[in-house]
Amino acid sequence: MTQDVDKLNRCIHMLVAANRILANEGVVDAYGHVSIRHPFEPNQYLISRSLSPELVTAEDIYAFHLDGSPVVANTPTPYLERFIHGSIYKKRPDIHAVVHSHADDVLPFTIAREPLRPVINTASDMGLEVPLWDIHDHFGDTNLLVTNPDQGDDLAQGLGDHKVILMRGHGFSAAGKNLVEVVKVAIYMPKNAKILMNALRLGPVKGLTPGEIEIRSKVDPKSPQMWRAWEFWCSKAGIAAGSKEDL
Ligand SMILES: [Zn+2]
Known part of the structure; x- marks a missing residue:
């Protein structure tokens, strides 16, 4: 039991680190x-x-059921859009970490016809195609935020087997097998979007091929090269990297 508490605390540290990393990298x-x-x-x-x-x-980390209800009664005010997370975990048993972001560089691709696709090697994790979810399709005029389980489930349905989904006029949500995988795609997808946007000003763009994406998808999220990135991001954000086993 003590071991379980220790493990839980180590996992919570990694989640805190992910928060700091994503803030430091400008993703959130x-x-x-x-x-x-x-x-x-x-x-x-x-x-x-x-x-x-x-x-x-x-001390700010709390547990929630997949429908977004808090596990303990005295939970402070939760995120309005927490339903994104529970619905993705419900739909995808393979997913263990989720990021939701409003990163500026991705937003043009949520409202224009030009598809967001991977054009740099570090962003191959986003997959060949990134689906676009438009909350207006099923819910009409809203504040564009995912504020209930039905909207979360609709978003998760749109995500399907992908790792990332764009949200019209709003941002994106990303899903990963572990924290480092989802943090990596959340950091590199906006960079990829910025580079693609610049490249399109020069003319036609060649993105990664399906074969290149397939080869790169074989990288183990717990591999030394992924841990190297996690250590780097933690160092920049000024937080201890913790242990690879707790990702
Ligand atoms: Zn949002």
Whole structure:
């Protein structure tokens, strides 16, 4: 039991680190969030209370059921858009970490016809095609935020087997087998979007081929090269990297 508590605390540290990394890398600002599936309760997830990711500490992390209801009664005000996380965990048993972001560089591709596609090697994780979810399709005029389980489930349906989904006029959500995988795609997808946008000004663009994406998809998210990136991002963000086993 003590071991379980220690493990849970180590996983919470990694989630705090992911919050700091994403803030430091400009993927999230006052808004946006990151969660992990609970390491011992697969039908729960861990996420900060409503707080900007840069400010999150271990004391701010709370557990939620997949329908977005808090596990403990005295949970402080939660994120309005937490339903994104629970619905993706419900739909995708293979997913253990989720990021939601409003990164500026991605937004043009949520409202224009030009598809967002991987054009740099580090962004291959986003997959050959990135689906676009338009909340207006099924819910009409809203504030564009995912504020209930039905909207979360519709988004998760749109995600399907992909790792990332764009959200019209809003941002994106990304899903990963572990924290480092989802943090990596959340960092490199906006970079890829910025580079693609610049390249399109020069003329036609050649993106990664399906074969190149397939080859790169074989990288183990727990491999030394992924851990190297995690250590780098943690160092930049000024937080301890923790242990690879806890990602
Ligand atoms: Zn949002």
